[in-house]
Amino acid sequence: MIVKEIMGNISDMAADGLTQDLLELEWYETTKRIQRKRTLAGREIAIKFLREGQRLRQGDVLLQDGDTLVTVDIKPCEAIVIAPQTLLEMGTVCYEIGNKHMPLFIQDNKVMMPFEMPMFRWLEGSGYKPEKQVVRLLNILKSNVEPHSHGNNNSLFSKILNLASKE
Secondary structure, eight states: OOEEOOOOEEESOOOOTTTEEEEEEOOOGGGGEEEEEOOOOOOOEEEEOOOOTOOOOOTTEEEETEEEEEEEEEEEEEEEEEEOOOHHHHHHHHHHHHHOOOOEETTTEEEEEEEOOHHHHHHTTTOOOOOEEEEEOOOOOOOOOOOSOTTTSSSSHHHHHHHHTTT
């Protein structure tokens, strides 16, 4: 079966009496536009998203076949978890991680990223209190606002700068 778009999310649907067949994905597979996987029940699924920037989320319904829904299940993994105590600490740790071009997740007022020992040690040495935990990385921060225009003035950042400079 080829899936070209997400039907919705199980949390927003009336799924009483329907069986769920889980499509298990690693956190990094949720942003892939084209992939071929098997569900837990053995159903082969081909995902071919046409639009850029689509990503799969926990509980997304990919298809309904009779009384069965194929839903996304993001697998737990080892992660670095930091619980910032202040807004300044939150901003600083997010900046530091982002400055190293590492994927960043914000969940339950905590900053999370896939576990890497060098980064864990660096965060410890910088005075943060990272913990190693097994969690589902669900809410990746999307950073697609460009601070420059690449030849056109249509970026959101450019529009904000243009509006601010007129006052």
